[in-house]
Amino acid sequence: METAGEKPRSWLRAHWKLVLAVWLGLALSGAVAAFVLMSNSEVVKLALSVAESNPMLAERLGQPLKRGWLVSGSVEVTPASGHAELAIPVSGPKGSGTLYAQARKRAGLWHLGDLQFGSEGSSERLDLLAPDKASKPTATPQR
Secondary structure, three states, rough: OOOOOOOOOHHHOHHHHHHHHHHHHHHHHHHHHHHHHHHOHHHHHHHHHHHOHHHHHHHHOOOOOOOOOOEEEEEEOOOOOOOEEEEEEEEEEEEEEEEEEEEEEEOEEEEEEEEEEEEEEOOOEOOOOOOOOEEEEEEEEOO
C-alpha cells in the first residue's frame, strides 16, 4: 500500500531476485551446453580414437581408455573449416593424464596436427602421432 508521498516501486526493483536467478540460470545452462558440445565434438572423438590405437599409451594407461568430464580449450568451426586446441582428460586402469590436441578442419574433415599425452605433474609429453618418436617421450621446457 502506498502513502501520499511515496513513489511507486518499479517492476525490476520489486523482482530483482527473480531476474538475477533467471540470468544465472541462463549463464549456467550455456556453460553446461558448451562443455557438452565440446566434449562430444568430432575432433575429441578423433583424438580419442587415435590415442586408443597407440600402443605406448595403451601400455602406460591400460585399456579401456576413458575420457574425463572437463574437456577444455577452444573449437572454432564452420561447415567447411575450423580450428581446435583442446586438453582432454583421460584415464585407464593404470593411470591418468591429459591429451593435448591441435586440429584443423579443411574441406569438411578434421586433421590432427598435434596429439600429445602428458601425465599429471610431469613435463614429459608422449607424441601420439609420430610412431618413430612414440618410444622417445619429449620434455617441454619448464617456465
